[in-house]
Amino acid sequence: MAKGSKSRSLMKNEINASSMADIAFLLLIFFLVTTTIVEDKGITVKLPPWSEEPPEELKLKGRNVYLVLVNAQNQLLVRGEPMEIRSLRDNAKEFISNPGGREDYAESPKNAIISLKNDRGTNYETYLAVYNELKAAYNELWNDLCQRKFGKPYSEDLPTSIRKTIKDEIPFVLSEAEPTSFGNEQ
């Protein structure tokens, strides 16, 4: 009897925690293998709703439309002139804001419309680069306006009222036409 109580008091020492590190290591390695660090970033767009009827013809003044065509060779035609993707952003900015009051550029940012048309053979990379440049042009214009009006750079975190004021002044209007199908699809 006495012997039993003695062994009990001997057992009172702590649990050996040295294997804890190994267990945690195993868990860590398991998670490292089964998970991925994802870059969940991208360009968010809002697609227009689908309708069976052909859209009604809009009469737009030619000077307000910024027509961008991308062909199957990934070449750009902007308002009838070939252009490099590099210069698209600045050109689009100039067209939208029209600081020089040119006759053939947009009357005002409110009237400007970007029309983007690509071919079914256009590379996705090129398409996204063009879309990115056009979006960047607007972002830069919003930024400028926001700096002037509110003294801080434009971002999506700003209150809705500020963003609305900015977007009322310079609305982002990009219409994508049904693509042509001249080029080879791969």
Place this chain on the structure above:
Amino acid sequence: MVKKFQKKRSESSPGISTASLPDIIFILLFFFMVVTQMRDSELKVKVKTPFATELNKLEEKSLVNYIYVGRPNDRYKDVYGTKPRIQLGDKFAEVNEIPLFLERHKTKVPESRHGQITSSLRVDGQVTMGIVQDVKTQLRKYGQLKVNYSAKKRPDEDKG
């Protein structure tokens, strides 16, 4: 003096205490659990998303469904060829299977948040627009209008 010094040295216990090691490892573990995401589906198509600068972050993972477009991996080349294919979940799919896929995802989302569902298009940069256009048309017909073109941040080398 010398004798005393030597004695003290021999008494001190050797080795570093490893008692805090589990805690350190656990912190590491939690860090990885937070910043990573479970790999839910094996990629059967090669997807190398293009670069862009005007990026938005996708906030809630549960509100996002992924549509992959790219050429089949080397393993699947013999069966599926080299033409770009769509992958939904963990299998190859045709364009007309997209509505069912979206519907399935929708059932997992509370009804009040159905409007916030985003489709993430993870498309390989070298794919032509034809198949992307078909996917987009299908999404529009179904009414899934919030779309995110997945892209990587461009390194800042070519500024200006």
